[in-house]
Amino acid sequence: MNWKRTLGLDNLSEEYAFARDESTGYTSAKKIPDHWVPTTCGYCSVGCGIEIGVKDGRAVASRPFAAHPVNRGKLCPKGLSEHYIIQAENRAKYPLLRQNGKLVRVSWDEALSVMVERFRATQNAYGAESLGVLSTGQLVTEEFYTLGKLVQLGFGTSNYDGNTTLCMASAVSGYKLSFGSDGPPGAYEDMERADVVLLIGANLADNHPILCQYLESNRHKTLIVADPRVSKTAMMADIHLPLQPRSDLALLNGIAHVLIRYNLIDREYVNKHTAGFAQLEHFLEAYTPDRVAEITGLSEEIIFKTALLYGRAKAGFIGWTMGVNHSTLGTATVNAICNLALLTGHIGRAGASPFSITGQCNAMGTREAGFASSLPGYRKFDSSQDRAELASIWGVEETRIPTKRGLAYPDIIEAAVAKKIRALWIIATNPLVSYPNQDVLRHALSNLDFLVVQDGYHPTPTTELADLMLPAAIWGEKEGTYTNSERRVSKVNQAVEPQCEARSDFDIFLLLAEKLGCRDELYPGWTTVEDAFNEWRRVSQGRLCDYSGITYALLAEHGAIQWPLTEGAKPAGTSRLYSDGQFQTPDGRAKLVCADWTPFPEQPTAPYPLVLNTGRTVEHWHTRTKTREVPILERLSPRAWLEMNPRDAKLLGLRSHDAVDIVSRRGRVRAVELRLTEITAPGQVFMPFHFAETNVNEVTQDAFDPISREPNYKQCAVRVERSGANA
Numbered sequence: 001m002n003w004k005r006t007l008g009l010d011n012l013s014e015e016y017a018f019a020r021d022e023s024t025g026y027t028s029a030k031k032i033p034d035h036w037v038p039t040t041c042g043y044c045s046v047g048c049g050i051e052i053g054v055k056d057g058r059a060v061a062s063r064p065f066a067a068h069p070v071n072r073g074k075l076c077p078k079g080l081s082e083h084y085i086i087q088a089e090n091r092a093k094y095p096l097l098r099q100n101g102k103l104v105r106v107s108w109d110e111a112l113s114v115m116v117e118r119f120r121a122t123q124n125a126y127g128a129e130s131l132g133v134l135s136t137g138q139l140v141t142e143e144f145y146t147l148g149k150l151v152q153l154g155f156g157t158s159n160y161d162g163n164t165t166l167c168m169a170s171a172v173s174g175y176k177l178s179f180g181s182d183g184p185p186g187a188y189e190d191m192e193r194a195d196v197v198l199l200i201g202a203n204l205a206d207n208h209p210i211l212c213q214y215l216e217s218n219r220h221k222t223l224i225v226a227d228p229r230v231s232k233t234a235m236m237a238d239i240h241l242p243l244q245p246r247s248d249l250a251l252l253n254g255i256a257h258v259l260i261r262y263n264l265i266d267r268e269y270v271n272k273h274t275a276g277f278a279q280l281e282h283f284l285e286a287y288t289p290d291r292v293a294e295i296t297g298l299s300e301e302i303i304f305k306t307a308l309l310y311g312r313a314k315a316g317f318i319g320w321t322m323g324v325n326h327s328t329l330g331t332a333t334v335n336a337i338c339n340l341a342l343l344t345g346h347i348g349r350a351g352a353s354p355f356s357i358t359g360q361c362n363a364m365g366t367r368e369a370g371f372a373s374s375l376p377g378y379r380k381f382d383s384s385q386d387r388a389e390l391a392s393i394w395g396v397e398e399t400r401i402p403t404k405r406g407l408a409y410p411d412i413i414e415a416a417v418a419k420k421i422r423a424l425w426i427i428a429t430n431p432l433v434s435y436p437n438q439d440v441l442r443h444a445l446s447n448l449d450f451l452v453v454q455d456g457y458h459p460t461p462t463t464e465l466a467d468l469m470l471p472a473a474i475w476g477e478k479e480g481t482y483t484n485s486e487r488r489v490s491k492v493n494q495a496v497e498p499q500c501e502a503r504s505d506f507d508i509f510l511l512l513a514e515k516l517g518c519r520d521e522l523y524p525g526w527t528t529v530e531d532a533f534n535e536w537r538r539v540s541q542g543r544l545c546d547y548s549g550i551t552y553a554l555l556a557e558h559g560a561i562q563w564p565l566t567e568g569a570k571p572a573g574t575s576r577l578y579s580d581g582q583f584q585t586p587d588g589r590a591k592l593v594c595a596d597w598t599p600f601p602e603q604p605t606a607p608y609p610l611v612l613n614t615g616r617t618v619e620h621w622h623t624r625t626k627t628r629e630v631p632i633l634e635r636l637s638p639r640a641w642l643e644m645n646p647r648d649a650k651l652l653g654l655r656s657h658d659a660v661d662i663v664s665r666r667g668r669v670r671a672v673e674l675r676l677t678e679i680t681a682p683g684q685v686f687m688p689f690h691f692a693e694t695n696v697n698e699v700t701q702d703a704f705d706p707i708s709r710e711p712n713y714k715q716c717a718v719r720v721e722r723s724g725a726n727a
């Protein structure tokens, strides 16, 4: 309570004082910083340059970093208000250990000693692989690299994965199968230089808003958006393809069928640089336009038109995000996208690329430096040459490098249900909101002997369940690099000190290594994140993701740089991969993959007649841990809603703003505001996934892509009923 205000002694003059700022003009005096610190946005993978305004040691403002090559002086609403997340009420401040059922404050030394003791005891009793680790796309690359070594060589478990598997694992698997390696081939500028841009399952306007300026600046393109909803991005399109849920793979195969049938393919490119054309041609015979029209709900004419536009384009760009990845057919759909690019030679040239747009700010860093789906530097677990090379750089026995990946995220959860994983370390992620079919997850976590959650925020639904909670520094409080969707490495800088006793994840990993007795072996002489970066540069040298020419000094001088950049090369970076038609396969040829469409796993039935789609809104970030603390974002979007077509609502006797329950075979989400709109087609409903209070993942299904292990978040069968009707 402001007692001075109560007594009439405070007229809030400090609160409302204005002053003149050289960049913004008259503004609140509280928000005029002493200095600005350039860094990179910590939300999404667009990777905008941002400056944090600091006053008296506190972050008070955010503004675009004008010189940054990605965002060209703009930020989206999340970036513009990002400084609020640092001093948020719910920041984790002290290590907390569960004692007699309650989390109580302990010293760092005690916290880390207990963690190492409990993990070691579990591993001694049940085997090294009984320890699982789930990380995130939120750490800096240097931290991923450090963590991967700690988990694999320090704790000796391969059961390590991250929430990136919930997001873009299908893009990774698809690239590996088609091109022989992960690594997005294109660049943002391709959206400006293409004459045809096809976006599939990609609502950029809500999820990657700053990329829309690349589309808008290209006045000569034809923009085609394939999405079951009339999303904000679909509203920008020249042609919207409102296809049936999860029929995108059939559409892509149908387009490829037309391209081959009407000889709109680049035969020279196909002959020189691909393998598998004869099999693909035969396989695609089944994807006739009439069959594809039946599956997708689109007309044959529009399928032809899309194929002709893409096939005749000088430079065709295909972008996708979670609408493709979040599926049991995610990997196959990515392969079908890559097929189109390869058949037409729309790859490795300006404007011509298949291009995955990633989710989190540094999901790319985990893909490159982590130990989850690949060894560091996109090395393959099953390549003895890759393992030997890595072991030799590190000076360790080759036998310590795993020959296959450990359990993927959903398999770690299943292993906890089966009591094979007995201890779990969760880092900067909040599965109690984000994981599909929450019932299974709760069962898994309740089976654990010891759960450690390391996070910048507490309480969250996940930290509340922890046996040990480690408070971590967040964006603005630590240093490192992020890599964005177009392979651009951008510096992350510290603007303020971490809150209370929070420590950077990097420091926590080194302290743990010390407790384990492996710090000198794994991290010889390391004291700063730059030490990790310099070792990572050596590890990546000669690989597709070669960072060897990138240094902190160069990043400070030239801003963000796209990999690969070999040592000594000019700091221009590399806009595109595969410009020479050479792929990362044994014969250098890309693979044309036969990827068959099947209906999505949970079809609607009489008791569950609607198909539920999930997604995001521009104001919020993932599980809203950060953005609910940002007043303007929270006011703009304070609660979840369910979108339904008015025709379905009429049949159900529902009206706009009614409170409804969404019910599936797995659970029920209660009292969600109903919004009636033609954005969503009859038979479908849509709900954002950010809200813990009304968590859509109570009803989503735990069905996963067989290769990438990414969840099929996007389609499950539900019914909608007025709240209280049948509860």
Ligand code: SF4
Residues within 6 Å of the ligand: 041, 042, 043, 044, 045, 046, 047, 048, 071, 075, 076, 077, 078, 079, 080, 208, 209, 210, 211
């Ligand atoms: S588009 Fe993404 S990276 Fe850019 S400001 Fe918004 S959240 Fe940050």
